[in-house]
Amino acid sequence: MTHPLIVGNWKMHGDGAWLDRVAAIAGAVAVPQIDVALCVPATLIHRAATIAPGLTIGAQDCHWAATGAHTGAISAMMLREAGAQVMILGHSERRAAGDDDAHVAAKVAAAQNAGLRVILCVGESAAERDDGAATARVRAQLIASLPERLTAGLTIAYEPIWAIGRGVIPSPVEITSVVDGIRSVLTARNVANARVLYGGSVTAAATRDLLARTDIDGLLVGAASLKPATFSEIIGAAIGLTNLDRPKPRL
Numbered sequence: 001m002t003h004p005l006i007v008g009n010w011k012m013h014g015d016g017a018w019l020d021r022v023a024a025i026a027g028a029v030a031v032p033q034i035d036v037a038l039c040v041p042a043t044l045i046h047r048a049a050t051i052a053p054g055l056t057i058g059a060q061d062c063h064w065a066a067t068g069a070h071t072g073a074i075s076a077m078m079l080r081e082a083g084a085q086v087m088i089l090g091h092s093e094r095r096a097a098g099d100d101d102a103h104v105a106a107k108v109a110a111a112q113n114a115g116l117r118v119i120l121c122v123g124e125s126a127a128e129r130d131d132g133a134a135t136a137r138v139r140a141q142l143i144a145s146l147p148e149r150l151t152a153g154l155t156i157a158y159e160p161i162w163a164i165g166r167g168v169i170p171s172p173v174e175i176t177s178v179v180d181g182i183r184s185v186l187t188a189r190n191v192a193n194a195r196v197l198y199g200g201s202v203t204a205a206a207t208r209d210l211l212a213r214t215d216i217d218g219l220l221v222g223a224a225s226l227k228p229a230t231f232s233e234i235i236g237a238a239i240g241l242t243n244l245d246r247p248k249p250r251l
Ligand SMILES: O=C[C@H](O)COP(=O)(O)O
Pocket: 009, 091, 159, 163, 164, 165, 166, 199, 200, 201, 202, 220, 221, 222, 223, 224
């Protein structure tokens, strides 16, 4: 039986008052048959990891250098020391803010060197989808976003940019094509055991259909992770599916 991985991404939401939400989410995941991570703003990582030791706390970005004159930046090792165990990298919102594939690859290397498990995001734009180029685009982006040396603990999140925060989810055929493309890249890089997540407008209602697919190992959840009740519903739906016969345990 595969353990689905559900990752919440709070993006730039949350202050100290939100630690109650962290505690509530931690309470919903105290079961062994599912992996849940919550990627909070950097300012909350230490406090979240302290109050919810049973919940995997993650970061959302890092600098690619281990140390140096980079005013305002935070290294992967600093985030790990604060309590992060996983790191989202290459999110389309970071790419839109200036990260290119080479930056992302360097950050993946930095995070892995710091001992963090990486959730590497890839996804096509609306125009690329309309051109029928989604799979080719995502494959190319993934190839260019992977560093030369990879260690274990890599997860890829397929997040079509046009589906993020829009209330739309790609068709099963579209997801199959892109996820197959992602897995072919991973196989070529000898990381075929990596998990592949889907992200983009995930809701509790959509969770069952998405996780019933055998090619998706979990979900990256944005807006629906902000409210513990909603996120717990998603987690609950995922737990309910762990009794299904999912043939390919990964990780
Ligand atoms: O990292 C999460 C994604 O950007 C999805 O966000 P969303 O669930 O609000 O569409």
